[in-house]
Amino acid sequence: MSHSENCIFCKIAAGAIPSRKVYEDDDLFAFHDIHPWAPVHFLIIPKLHIPSMAQVGPEHAALLGRMMVLAPRLAVEQGCNPYPAGGFRTVINTGEEGGQEVHHLHMHVIGGPRPWLKG
Ligand code: 5GP
Numbered sequence: 281m282s283h284s285e286n287c288i289f290c291k292i293a294a295g296a297i298p299s300r301k302v303y304e305d306d307d308l309f310a311f312h313d314i315h316p317w318a319p320v321h322f323l324i325i326p327k328l329h330i331p332s333m334a335q336v337g338p339e340h341a342a343l344l345g346r347m348m349v350l351a352p353r354l355a356v357e358q359g360c361n362p363y364p365a366g367g368f369r370t371v372i373n374t375g376e377e378g379g380q381e382v383h384h385l386h387m388h389v390i391g392g393p394r395p396w397l398k399g
């Protein structure tokens with residue numbers, strides 16, 4: 281299925297629900313998380329409605345690869361310091377026991393200076 285009627289992230293990718301956009305191309309959309317865990321916290325999603333990583337197949341390999349390639353570029357653009365002193369965390373929650381709340385595949389990219397991580 282290309283999009284899902286009641287999916288909030290499909291609506292965000294389509295511009296039907298406003299978001300603070302970070303990036304967009306034909307296949308991917310990135311936007312700031314509404315409840316950031318860190319100074320930098322955005323989500324990268326495929327425009328295609330894939331409920332979670334549990335539904336990913338070989339036909340999605342290129343799409344997932346593109347999400348991975350995009351993450352470090354956008355992280356730096358959004359203010360993450362460069363590797364290795366800086367860097368960022370990527371998180372993909374899958375299913376209820378994986379902590380997934382929105383059932384449209386998304387990669388969290390989390391970073392920026394967080395003094396509480398040190399020492
Ligand atoms: P999950 O727990 O599914 O991995 O993460 C879902 C994330 O989506 C949460 O961090 C939550 O703050 C974010 N989120 C949920 N609804 C919205 C929304 O309407 N707009 C934005 N920008 N983020 C959202």
Ligand code: ZN
Pocket residue numbers: 283284287288289290291328329330383384
């Ligand atoms: Zn969706």
